[in-house]
Each structure stands twice: as structure tokens, then as C-alpha cells.
Amino acid sequence: MAEALSEFVMSTGFASLGWQHLVMIAISLILMYLAIEKKFEPMLLLPISFGMLLANLPATGLTSPPTGDTPGGLLYYLNFGAETGLYPLLVFFGVGAMTDFGPLLANPSTMLLGAAAQSGIFITFFVSLLLGFEPLESACVGVIGAADGPTSIYITSKFAPHMLGPVAVAAYSYMALVPIIMPPIMRGLTTKEERSVIMTQSRPVSKAERILFPIITTVVSALLLPSTAGLIGSLMIGNLFRESGAVERLNKTAQNELTNIVTIFLGLAVGSSATAEKFLSVKTLQILFLGLFAFSAGIACGVFLGKLMYKLSGGKVNPLIGAAGISAVPMAARVCQQVGLEEDPNNHLLMHAMGANVAGQIASAVAAGVMMAIFG
Numbered sequence: 001m002a003e004a005l006s007e008f009v010m011s012t013g014f015a016s017l018g019w020q021h022l023v024m025i026a027i028s029l030i031l032m033y034l035a036i037e038k039k040f041e042p043m044l045l046l047p048i049s050f051g052m053l054l055a056n057l058p059a060t061g062l063t064s065p066p067t068g069d070t071p072g073g074l075l076y077y078l079n080f081g082a083e084t085g086l087y088p089l090l091v092f093f094g095v096g097a098m099t100d101f102g103p104l105l106a107n108p109s110t111m112l113l114g115a116a117a118q119s120g121i122f123i124t125f126f127v128s129l130l131l132g133f134e135p136l137e138s139a140c141v142g143v144i145g146a147a148d149g150p151t152s153i154y155i156t157s158k159f160a161p162h163m164l165g166p167v168a169v170a171a172y173s174y175m176a177l178v179p180i181i182m183p184p185i186m187r188g189l190t191t192k193e194e195r196s197v198i199m200t201q202s203r204p205v206s207k208a209e210r211i212l213f214p215i216i217t218t219v220v221s222a223l224l225l226p227s228t229a230g231l232i233g234s235l236m237i238g239n240l241f242r243e244s245g246a247v248e249r250l251n252k253t254a255q256n257e258l259t260n261i262v263t264i265f266l267g268l269a270v271g272s273s274a275t276a277e278k279f280l281s282v283k284t285l286q287i288l289f290l291g292l293f294a295f296s297a298g299i300a301c302g303v304f305l306g307k308l309m310y311k312l313s314g315g316k317v318n319p320l321i322g323a324a325g326i327s328a329v330p331m332a333a334r335v336c337q338q339v340g341l342e343e344d345p346n347n348h349l350l351m352h353a354m355g356a357n358v359a360g361q362i363a364s365a366v367a368a369g370v371m372m373a374i375f376g
Contacts, residue, residue, distance in 0.1 A: 011059070012059070013057055013058045013059040013060065015059075016058035016059050017058055018058075018276075020276035020277070020280055021056050021057070021058055021276060023276065023280060024052060024055075024056035024274070024275070024276045024279060024280070025053060025056055025057070027052065027279075028049045028050070028052040028053040028056065028271070029049075029053070031045055031048065031049035031052070031169070032046060032049045032050065032053075034173075034176075035049060038176075039176075040172075040173065040176035040177070041149075041172045041173075041175055041176040043263055044149065044172055044263055044266070044267045045172050045173070045176070045267075046267070047263065047264050047266075047267025047268050047271065048168060048169065048172070048267045048268075048270050048271040048274075049271060050267075050268065050271060051075065051267060051268035051269065051270065051271020051272040051274075052165070052271040052272070052274045053271075054075060054268075054271075054272060055075060055271065055272040055273070055274065055275050056274075056275060056276060060073070061073045062074050062075040062076070062272070063075045063076055063079075063272055063275070064076060075268065075269065075272040078265050078268050078269045078272070079269045079272060079273070081262075081265055081266065081269060082153065082157055082164065082266060082269035082270055082273070083157055083161055083269075084157070085153075085154045085157045085158055085230070087150075087153070087262050087265060087266040087269065088150035088151065088153045088154035088157075088231075088266070089150075089154070089230055089231065089234045090234070090258060090259075090262040091150045091259060091262055091263065091266065092150055092231060092234035092235045092238065092365075093234050093235075093237065093238040093254045093258060093259070094238060094254050094255055094256075094258055094259030094262075095150070095235060095238060095259075095329075095361070096214070096234065096235040096236055096237065096238025096239035096240075096241070096242070096254070097238035097239065097241050097242045097251050097254035097255045098238075098242075098255050099235075099238075099239055099242075099329065099358055099361060100242075100354070100358070101210065101213055101214075101239060101358050102205045102210065103202060103351045103352065103354040103355035103357075103358065104354075104355045104358050104359050105205045105209050105210065105213060106202035106203050106204070106205050106351075106355065107202050107352060107355045109309070110321070110325075110352065110355030110356040110359050111359040111362075111363075112305060112309075112359075113302050113305055113306060113309075113321060113322045113324070113325040113355075113356035113359060113360075114302075114325045114327075114356050114357075114358075114359025114360035114361075114362065114363040115325070115359070115363045115366075116301045116302050116304070116305035116322065116325055117298045117299065117301055117302035117322070117323075117324075117325025117326045117327075117356075117360050117363070118145070118146060118298060118301075118325075118360070118363045118364060118366075118367040119297065119298065119301035120142075120145035120146075120293075120294045120295065120296070120297035120298030120299070120300075120301060120326075121142040121143055121145045121146055121294060121298065121364075121367050121371075122142060122367075123142075123145075123294070123297050123301075124138075124141060124142040124144075124145055124290055124293055124294035124297060125138045125139060125141070125142035126138075127290065127293065128141045128142065128290055131286060131290070133283075133286075134160075135375060136159040136160050136375055137159070137160045137163060139155060139159055139371040139374075139375055140152070140155055140156040140159050140160045140163055140167055141163075141167070141287055141290045141291065141294070142290075142294055142371075143155045143156075143167075143294075143364075143367070143368055143371065144167060144170050144171045144174065144287075144290070144291035144294050144295065145291070145293075145294025145295050145297060145298040145326075146298070146326065146327050146360070146363075146364035146367060146368070147171070147174065147175050147178070147295060147298070147326040147327045147328040147332070147360075147364075148171075148327035148328075148360075148361065148364040148365075149168065149171045149172050149175060151231065151327070151364050151365060151368050152167055152168065152171040153167070153168055153171070153266070153270060154230075154231065154368065155368050155371060155372070156168070158372065159371075159375065161273070162278055163278075163283075163287065164270055164273040164274075165270065165271070165273040165274025165275075165278060165279050166274070166278075166279060166283075166284045166287040166288065167287060167291070168270040168271075168273075168274075169274065169288075170287055170288050170291035170292075171291065174291055174292060174295045175328050175331070178326075178328045178331045178332055178335060179331065179335050179338075181292075181295060181296065181299070182299055182323055182332065182335045182336075182339075183335065183338075183339055185296060185299045185300055185303065185323065186299070186303060186320055186323045186335075186336070186339050187339065189300060189303045189304070189307070189319075190303060190307065190319050190320060192343060194307065194310055194318065194319045194320075195318065195319075195320055195339065195340060195342075195343040196343045196344050196347065197310065197315060197316070197317065197318040197319075197347075198318075198344065198346065198347050198348075199316065199317065199318055199321075199349065199352050200316070202351055202352065202355075207243070207245075210243040211240070211243050211244055213239075213243075214235075214236035214237070214239040214240045214243065215236070215240065217232065217236055217362065218232055218233050218236045218237075221362075221365075221366065221369070225366065225369040225370065225373055226373075227369045227370075227372035227373045228365055228366055228368070228369030228372075231365040231368060231369065232362070232365050232366070232369075235361070235362070235365060238254050241254055295326070298325070298326050299323045299326060301322075301325075302322035302323050302324070302325035302326065302356065302360075303319055303320070303322045303323050304322070305322050305325075306318070306319030306320065306321055306322025306323070307319040307322070309322075318340065318347075318349055318352070320336045320339055320340055320349060320353070321336055321349055321352045321353040321355075321356050322356060323335070323336055323353075324336045324353040324354070324356040324357040324360070325356045325357070325359065325360045325363070326357075326360050327357075327360040327361045327363070327364040328357075329354075329357050329358060329360075329361055330354060330357060332353070332357050332360075333350055333353035333354045333356070333357040334350065334353075336349050336350075336353035337349050337350040337353060
């Protein structure tokens, strides 16, 4: 009886529970709190944190590969979509279906602001190299600055799968902190006069323009940078569903059922990659710091180009909209609107900021394609 009891005790997870497991469980619980109570990107942060919890409970076999006649664990199979980059591409179907590129088409110059905000990616890439990261790892860290969770996960799954957990947590945490991170940078880099600029109303955009845009963007991007075809193509077919008006069922499915299902699988898979041996390291702290640096540098570069456009236009462009060039749609644009309204209650920048914001969505995918073309 005593022997049987001893065997039972040794078969439980308590027998294998170490301090590393306890630390990771605590981190997962903190992330759950931020998702549930503070509403920090809860749609993905909650499944990520629960996947992290499951992966760090010892002796469950949830992450184990198949052996002989024994099938693998649930998280092992869910990881297939994350490791191959399939989940982020499917998420982009939904992102495209939910994105209105009208503000960008109404003011094409905002594409420059979206491109400028990606400078944080490349600045951080070189800083990461100086800190001792490998080139592929540096590319993954830099892409956090795009403020585009699916793109960060996609690139990391291709270049450095061992960094998937820290990169995903950093990317989505900073996206959730947009309302806190952006305003001080925007105010610090602009004058009251610049923030008070009221921009003219954008022109209306025809349905033909809206339909042709995703088609032309896909063709041009894929021909210039073939490595972007997956990301840009997924984004643009979702947008074509939206703008064509011919496939409303597909449009609604891409926005809702498909995105929701893939988000659950993606979150659990990414969270399960954050095991103690991979997550508890000095490199993880460096990734979190560099991710914040990349994010802040991207915002600053967008504002700097906005200031240049303000000068060249004779004071007709409000530099604040440059900060929306990062790819946190539509939160970044809303923050620009809020900061503008603080200076003048009649200063409605939302549609102009949305132009830069959706441009950043495209530019982040192009920046990722550049990284893949160089290192892929």
C-alpha cells in the first residue's frame, strides 16, 4: 500500500514542480490579470497566458511529441500553425476584412508616414546586433517595433522559433500600452502650434479605387518583394472581400469566425512556447527592453517625418498623425485624435491619422518582407 501511494505521489506534477515552473505560472497569472482586469489586448493575451500556464505545468505531456503508438499532446499539434507561420497569415485575412483603406486612398501622402514609422524596426535591428544578438534574432526583435502582433509572430516563427514566447508577449503588451507610450513622445517632439494644426477634410474615395487598391497592391508588392506575397496577399484578399460587396458571407466569416478560431489556436500555441527554459533568461529581458525601444523609435520617426511635412506644406499637415504610422490599428489613430483634441476641441485628426495607421499596416508587412528577402 505504501509503495503504491509513493508511486502515485511521484506520478503527480507536484513531484516535478520546480521554482522555474512556479515563476512561469506566476507570470502567466499576471498576464491573465492584465488581460481580464486591465483589458490589455485580451483577445490574444488571455489565450497566450493560459497556454503559458498549461505548458509550465509539469508531467502533463501537453507539449510532448508523438512516440511510437502514443500521440502527441494537444499543444504540440496546435504549435504546427505557429511554427509554420500559418496562423498569422490566417489572422491577416480577418485584419484585411476589418480594415478601411479609404483614408489612405484619400490622402496617399500618409503612406510615407507609415513607411517612416517602420524605421524603428531597422534602428533596433542594428542595436540588437551591437548587444550580441544573431542577425536573425535581431530581425525578430526589430519587428516588434511595427506594433503588428501577427507579423512579429510570423517572422519569429521563420527566423528564431525559440524566441516566439518573449517576442509575442512583448509585441502584444506594447500594443496594449499604446495610449500610455504614444502621448509623451508626441508631445515631447512637437510644439503647441504644430499640434493645433487643423487639417482639411479628405476627398471621397470611389468604390472602383477601393476594389483596385488591394489587387494592385498585391501585384506590385509581390513583384518587388516576392517574400511579402504571403502577408500582403492574405491582408489584401480579406480587404477585397470587404470592398467588393459580392461575398458578404466570406467577409463576415473572415472578420468573425475565422479570426476568432485562429486567435484561440495562435494564442495557446504562442503561450506554450514560453516554457521556463526558454523564457527565464537575460535575453528575454533584453527582448522586452529592445521591443519598447523599437516601438518608441517607430513613433518618433513617424512624428519627425510629420514635422517635415508640416514645414514643406506650409503648416497644413499636423505632425501628430505621423505617430499613427505604427501598425496598431485603430488604437494609434485614436490616440492621435485624443492628443489633437487636447490642444483644440475642433481639431479632428482621426481620418487623417487612420490614413497613416493603415499605411503602417502595409508597411510593416513590407518591412518584414525586406527582412525575409535579406535573411530568408
